[in-house]
Structure formats: structure tokens, C-alpha cells
Amino acid sequence: MSASSAALSPTAAMLGLSIREVSLALRDGRVSATELCRKCINQIQRTRYLNAFITITEETAMEQAQRADNRLRTGKPLGPLDGIPFSVKDNFCTENIETTCASSMLKGYVPPFNATVVQKLLDQGAVLVGKTNLDEFAMGAGSTDGVFGPVRNPWSYTSLYREQSTEDPDSDWAITGGSSGGSAAAVASLCSFLALGSDTGGSTRNPGSLCGVVALKPTYGLLSRHGLIPLVNSMDVPGIMTRSVHDAATVLRILQGRDERDSTTVQAPSTPPSLPEHFDIRNICVGIPKVQLHSDRPLGDSSSVLLTSRVAAMFEEAGARVQEVSLPHTQHSIVCYSVLCCSEVASNMARFDGLKYGHRSKVNSSTDAMYATTRHEGFNNVVHRRILSGNYFLLKSNFERYFVKAQQMRRLITEDFKNVFRSGIDVVLTPTTPSDAERYSDFIQADNQTRSAQEDVFTQPVNIAGLPAVTVPTALSHRGLPIGLQLIGQTLQDWKLLTVAHWMEQKVNFPMIHLTRTIGS
Numbered sequence: 289m290s291a292s293s294a295a296l297s298p299t300a301a302m303l304g305l306s307i308r309e310v311s312l313a314l315r316d317g318r319v320s321a322t323e324l325c326r327k328c329i330n331q332i333q334r335t336r337y338l339n340a341f342i343t344i345t346e347e348t349a350m351e352q353a354q355r356a357d358n359r360l361r362t363g364k365p366l367g368p369l370d371g372i373p374f375s376v377k378d379n380f381c382t383e384n385i386e387t388t389c390a391s392s393m394l395k396g397y398v399p400p401f402n403a404t405v406v407q408k409l410l411d412q413g414a415v416l417v418g419k420t421n422l423d424e425f426a427m428g429a430g431s432t433d434g435v436f437g438p439v440r441n442p443w444s445y446t447s448l449y450r451e452q453s454t455e456d457p458d459s460d461w462a463i464t465g466g467s468s469g470g471s472a473a474a475v476a477s478l479c480s481f482l483a484l485g486s487d488t489g490g491s492t493r494n495p496g497s498l499c500g501v502v503a504l505k506p507t508y509g510l511l512s513r514h515g516l517i518p519l520v521n522s523m524d525v526p527g528i529m530t531r532s533v534h535d536a537a538t539v540l541r542i543l544q545g546r547d548e549r550d551s552t553t554v555q556a557p558s559t560p561p562s563l564p565e566h567f568d569i570r571n572i573c574v575g576i577p578k579v580q581l582h583s584d585r586p587l588g589d590s591s592s593v594l595l596t597s598r599v600a601a602m603f604e605e606a607g608a609r610v611q612e613v614s615l616p617h618t619q620h621s622i623v624c625y626s627v628l629c630c631s632e633v634a635s636n637m638a639r640f641d642g643l644k645y646g647h648r649s650k651v652n653s654s655t656d657a658m659y660a661t662t663r664h665e666g667f668n669n670v671v672h673r674r675i676l677s678g679n680y681f682l683l684k685s686n687f688e689r690y691f692v693k694a695q696q697m698r699r700l701i702t703e704d705f706k707n708v709f710r711s712g713i714d715v716v717l718t719p720t721t722p723s724d725a726e727r728y729s730d731f732i733q734a735d736n737q738t739r740s741a742q743e744d745v746f747t748q749p750v751n752i753a754g755l756p757a758v759t760v761p762t763a764l765s766h767r768g769l770p771i772g773l774q775l776i777g778q779t780l781q782d783w784k785l786l787t788v789a790h791w792m793e794q795k796v797n798f799p800m801i802h803l804t805r806t807i808g809s
Contacts, residue, residue, distance in 0.1 A: 299331070300803075303481075304478055306481075307530065307539075310324065310481060311372065314356075314360055314370070314371045320360075321354070321356035321360065321371030322350060324353070324373060328349075328480055329346050331477065332344055332417065332474075332479045335477045337445075339437050339440060340420055340421055340469075340470045340471075340479065341421065341474065341479075342388060342418075343386055344418045345385055355413075356371035356415065366411070367413065367542070369412040372413075372481050373415045374409055374480050374482045375417055375420050375470075376406055376419055377420050377486055378420060378421065380484060380526075381399035382402055382406055383401055384398060384400075385398065390422045390424050390425075390435055391434070391671070392435050392665065392668075393647045394640075394645075394666075395646075396646075396647075402515060403514060403526075405512060406484070408543050409484075409543070412542055417480055420473075420474050420483060421473075422434055422466065422467045422470055424667070424668050424670060425637075425667075426467040427671060429465060429490070430464070430728075430732075430739060431463065431464045431467060431469025432463060432728065432732060433668060438728060439464045439470050440462075440463075440473070441463060441464045441769070442801060442803060443462065443725070443770060444457070444725075446802055449768040450804065452766075452768060460729075461727070462728065463498065463727075463731050464498055464499050465494040465496075465499065467485075468483075468503075469495045471485040471495070471529050475499070475501045475529050475530060476500055476501050477803065481530070481531070482539055484529070485503070485526075486524055487524075487525045487526075487751065488524050488629070489520075489748040490750075492505055492528070493759040494720065494744060494747060496720070496759040497772030498769070500770030500801065501761060502535070502758065502759065502789075504530075504540065504782075505747075505756060505757045506782050507754065507781075508552070510544050510545075510556060511540075511544060511553075512547035513525070513552065514549040519632070520628065520629050520636075521636070522628070525751070532793065533563070534790060563790045564787060567787055569607060570608060572603075574608055574716070575611060575612070591765050591766065592721070595773065596719055599717065599792065603717075613711070613716065615704045615749070616704060617697065617703075618704060620701070621748045621749040622741045622748060623697075624697040624752060625748045626677075627691060628694050630678035631682050631691055632678070634675045634678025637663075640662075640667075642662030642666075647665060649661035649662040673737065681694075698753075705749075705753045715775045715777050715785060716776040718774050719746050720746060720772045720774040721743055721771075721772070722745060723765075724767060746774060756776070756778075757775065757776045759773070760773055760774075761793075763796065770798075
């Protein structure tokens, strides 16, 4: 992102630095890890109205920052993330820190271990400042359905957005997208330099686009899912949210690789030490889908259509080859995803029975009564609906008709992408979301499942095929809200994908956020 440092306060200027820049500042002694951590904690407190955080880990964060200062003073930092504050979506297990999935079912659950990706960040000296808000059990596209309330988009509190609105800021605010909306808001509002999210059908890229941050969904299996409370095992991927593509690449290098506790992980391919600052885009072929990714819905509003065309022209003018590609079966991805998602949800949610951990009903007239009442009290209607739908799809009489057909369609969607990349395409360019962020009052008029199908139309096929994809913040809409575009890469070609994304990021020059409101203002 670009920023005019003269227009920013010293605190905002420091918090708006990239990971690479702030890491250098830590090593040069221009700021200490404890000072940096305190700035982030204070920023979280100043932006409490966003509701981005469920838990603030102030005490442990300051302890971690102090240890980082000790290493920095002796000239022995652990790596590029030593002393860097980060946040984690509250569906990743964190040792001795409550993990709720924004659900009554898990209120009070304190895991005895860290998720692998969390542990890798801590091993690098990164400082955990908090757990971020989400849709309950990551089921949603707005971050509006968690038990702790909806997350507000930080761009709703910029001067450009407020100039377009005559309503009170407390009633006229935009959603963040979901389900990793808290993580996106934390990065966008300068509360942390990076955040972990989870991506099952677009849950990092969607809020990344709407909140103006870089959101990377790596190749399935490149990052460990151990300690990520599952939604859909065959599609879940830990996602990375940062304010620059280079920062996302730095975090990816640290998190990727095999994990003996996750049998789906793969060996990370060898990569250069960093992304190239100057890249010859003339060697790249960019694919533009010539058919809509959902036949019953337009490609997006006029702004996202024009933006996609403009960026495609930018690639072409710079010497890249741009050509139309065919992805005929992706128009069925929403139906396919819905069946597979609900089926796996029904299986995964069975573990929450009130016996081992989490909420337990006081009803104890019988075991069955305790099970039923526990699940009725612990889950919201969104989770109930997906469990019931999944159990229906998995009935013996329905299994072939729904689940098997969905798996067959998944294979065809995957083959569509393989055929595109076999033809010489390096990356595919699409919108990330159909439009910029909706007003909360408008968004909640439709039910969760309908909104998820609408908002994830461009992102779901990527998870079905297990491919890497990244959202790059590209421009502001006429309402002053971010619009991001998505680049999709080949399996395990995450580094090439990020190289192209870095080139694109440099060309579009997305602006830095300028918040106009803090608590008390």
C-alpha cells in the first residue's frame, strides 16, 4: 500500500509499515518490540467499535515482546517476524487461551496446545496480540453471525465513505465479509501486521477484498490444518492476511511444509529467498474466464467488471499475454460446494456432544435428551441448518443422488482448471467478490446460506480444486470502499502466483487507510 507519512500520526505511520520495514526498525533500534506491541494493543482499544477481536492477549503479548527485545539487544533475532505483532482467527487452537469459534458451544474452551501454524509464528518470535471475530464456526460470508456480534469494516470510518453517507456512523456501516472478517479488520485497522484466517470457500479472500488487505489462500496441503477447528476437511486451508504481497510471501515461507500431525500436508517446493522487486511480466500469460462463474448471476456490479477489464488491459499493455479461457463447470460450483460443505459439517459437528469439551446442557433426563439440548443451545440456526442439510444428503437413500454427484462435479471443475493451465496460462484473473462491501442493514435482509452463495461465487471453485489464490487490493469504489481482484495459480505454484501479484500490487498503488474515528471521538 502507498501512504503519505506526513498525513499520518507517528503511531499510525509506524503501525502502517510493512513487516519488512518494521522488522528493520526493530533491528535498528528505532522502536522496541514492547513499544510496538503496546502501540498495537492501544490501537485495538481505540478501535473497539469495529468488534474485530474476541480476546485481547495483552499480558502474554507483552511478555513475548519483552523476550523479543532481549533477543534483539543481543543481536540474535529469530527471523523476520521476531517482535512482530499478529492476530489469529478464533477457530485456531491457542494454548491456554480461550478458543470459541464465536459460538456458545465453545465458550470457555481453553486448548492445551497451539495449532501448528500458530506455533510456527511463535517459534519465529512473533507476538500474539489477540483472537479475532468470525461467523460462528466459520459458516458465513459477512462475519455477522457469530455469538459476539458482527464485525464492522474499518473503511466505514474513513472520510471518503462518510462523505457519501448522511446516516449516523453507528447505523450506516459496511460489513467486512466473512468468515475471517475479524482478521481482515485487524490488519486493515493497523491493529496487527498480519493475521491468520481460514479459507474454505473464500473466507480469507472475501474479507480481504472488502477490507483492502492482501489475502492468500495457499495450495491445499501446503499449510498444516492441525489445530484448525474444521469446517470442511477436504477444503479448509489456513489463510494469510497482510498489508502487502511481500509480507504474505514472508509468512508463507515460514508456515509452509509437512506436518506429521496432518497427513494431508505436502513438502514445500524450493523457492527463491524473496520475491523479485523487478519482474518481467512479458513472460506471463493471464487467463480471463469468458463465461460467468455462476450462470444465474451477473459477473458483478459495474465497478468490479470495469476494474477487472482495466487490470487485464494493464497486464496486456505491459507485455503480458492475456487470453480468454473456458471454465464451463464452475457455474455449478455453488451447488457442488453446498452439498459437500453441509455433508462434512454434519460429520465434523458430531464431536460437539456435551461430553468431552464445550457447552453441556443442564438437561440430564437421558443421554439423548442431553445431546439434543446441548446442540440446540450451543449452535445457532446457521449451524443447525447445515447439519440437517448434510445429514439429509448423507442418508443412504440420498447418498448417490447428492454426495456422489457433487464429488463427480468437483472432479470436472478441477479438470477445467487443469485444462486451462495445460494450455499455457500462468494465472487466472477474476473479481474476488461481486461488489464492494454492502451496508450491514442491507446484507442481513437475506439468510446466511443465500449470502454465502452470492458472495463466494468467484472464490468457491478455487477451494473445490485445491488451488492457490490471492486477493490483491486494487481500487476504491465510488463509495470509498475497497475492491480487490483475485489471481488464481496452479497447484504448488504459490510463489509464481505471489510474484505476479506483487507486480500487480506495485502497478495499482492501493492507498493506505486513514481512520477518522477512535473510541471517544
